[in-house]
Amino acid sequence: MKQSRLMSLVEAVANVIVGYGVAVVTQILIFPFFGLHTTLAQNLKMGAVFTIVSIARSFALRRVFEANRMRGAK
Numbered sequence: 001m002k003q004s005r006l007m008s009l010v011e012a013v014a015n016v017i018v019g020y021g022v023a024v025v026t027q028i029l030i031f032p033f034f035g036l037h038t039t040l041a042q043n044l045k046m047g048a049v050f051t052i053v054s055i056a057r058s059f060a061l062r063r064v065f066e067a068n069r070m071r072g073a074k
Contacts, residue, residue, distance in 0.1 A: 003066055012058035020051045 003011075024047040031038055038046070 002070060003062075005063070008062040008066065009055075009059055012055055012062060015058060016051050016054045019054060020047050023047050023050055 024043050027038070027043045027046065028040075031043075
């Protein structure tokens with residue numbers, strides 16, 4: 001069964017929402033080891049930028065793999 005574009009987007013967004021939380025916590029824990037000191041607001045903003053990029057990346061890759069899968073099924 002073929003995955004719809006909408007479901008590809010829903011899956012990518014769900015994956016990235018979880019990743020957002022992990023990224024922000026990781027930034028808070030790791031940045032000080034590299035001498036980077038940021039506020040919570042800055043970490044949340046950086047996480048938001050990375051989240052948008054990640055959603056686009058996940059969606060695009062999902063569509064490429066789905067197109068390849070459907071081409072192979074014919």
